Amino acid sequence: MSNSTGTGTDTGTGTGTEQRIVVLGAGYAGLSAAKGAGRHRPVTLVAPEARLLHRVRQHETAAGHGRDWPAIGELARGRRIEHRRARAVELDLAGRKVLLDDGASLGYDTLVYALGSRTAWHDVPGAAEHAYPAERAAELHRRLHEADRPGTLAVVGGGATGIELATELAEAHPRWRVRIVAAGQVGGWFSARARTHIRQVMDRLGVTVHEHATVAEVTPAGLRTTAGPIDADVTAWAASMEPHPLAAEAGLAVDDRGRALVDDLLRSVSHPDVHVIGDAAAVTVPGTGTLRMGCATALPQGQYLGKLLDGRTAKPFTYRYVAQCLSLGRRDGLLQLVHGDDSMRPTVLTGTAGRLAKAAIVTGVLSTLK
The missing domain is CATH 3.50.50.60 (FAD/NAD(P)-binding domain)
Incomplete structure (x- = not known):
């Protein structure tokens, strides 16, 4: 009954005194x-x-x-x-x-x-039925790519996932009107300089920002929010x-x-x-x-x-933060240095430097797993 794709030297769950x-x-x-x-x-x-x-x-x-x-x-x-x-x-x-x-x-x-x-859908009516979460990214791509005509795309969520999704899609589909809808401030946890850069990139890419707008319902025609209705032909959900x-x-x-x-x-x-x-x-x-x-x-x-x-350490787990990073489309990015407790430092890399730093980090993740 086992369907194994592993190529290791042992495909069992342990025999004898070996720990399972x-x-x-x-x-x-x-x-x-x-x-x-x-x-x-x-x-x-x-x-x-x-x-x-x-x-x-x-x-x-x-x-x-x-x-x-x-x-x-x-x-x-x-x-x-x-x-x-x-x-x-x-x-x-x-x-x-x-x-x-x-x-x-x-x-x-x-x-x-x-x-x-x-x-997380947060029990918002219509969200699970009418919005594309990150897990359905390939379906979202097909929906936008195969549309008869460009329309309006609303990305719900002002966190890292929402920011990266809105900027990437705005750049990839310049004929679509892209909006980002956030319950608070888009990228609000970043330093002031980082937040300013994020807004500048969104302005350049034509992304309309709706802040302090909590979504109360998602329909096939758009969003009902605490700041008023927002029309959308397609909704992507990246709230949390x-x-x-x-x-x-x-x-x-x-x-x-x-x-x-x-x-x-x-x-x-x-x-x-x-x-x-x-x-x-x-x-x-x-x-x-x-x-x-x-x-x-x-x-x-x-x-x-x-x-x-594996018995190669017995010490407690420790961790200190170093940086936070974002992709902002294919040509821009952001690297925010942070203190060990994840609070913001003043140093921020933006533009090409930020993009290359983010790319190196993501490439490093894959290299580590390999």
Whole structure:
């Protein structure tokens, strides 16, 4: 019943006295943890995808610039990893089992929960029915590309995903009228200089900015917001992300956002045989604070946990922020230096320098996973 695309030297879940390690999720956190642990130990990696999703480049996919990213089996080469192409649907924490959508179950000694996050609809009527989330970037591209005539595109969300999506699509589809709609200020967490640059790029690309406009309903004809109606032929939804609910449903201790509470070894505080990493985990680091969701924090957590499970470290997890970056279309970008606690420093790289810095970081993520 196993559908394995891995090419490691061992495709079992462990025999004899070998520890059975099961990793749920093949995003940045899960894949890097599996590769680290799989150096010397058998690992079963459970994920339905055949290829890396590379979420930080979904805005490129929406604009038609995406490509097929490496197969998970290719990235697992040389490791003792079995890639089980299935989806986890239930956790039996007492019995130490994972139930899969194909009806099978996997036993484990150590479980790595790295199911990440998904688009949050916030119970807004019509949003799930009429808007394209980042997970449907390829469908959004087809909708815009195959339209009989250009129209108006509304991107909901003033965070990093919304900014990158709006600028990338405005540049790729100059005949479309692109609007970005935010409940607060677009890029409001950045420094004043960075925010000014973002607005300048949006002005240059013809993106209309609607700030302090909370969306109350999405319809086929547009948005109903607290600032009034906004017409749109197509709506892209990038309002925020939420953790996968399976952790809370199974009984892991979670915070008020549904992120699993973990200790300094990234173990669940309620079930220490379960490690939780990436967007699914509420990781609090002394002097840094609770880490935000994103590739910048997920990948280091996965790398650390891989070393811990492989016996190459026993030290607590530590993390300090360095920078935040954005793509602003194909010709512009932004790199904002930050303090270790993620607060803004005055230094900002913009334009070509910002674009190249962002490209180098994203390329480095893929290189790390390879």
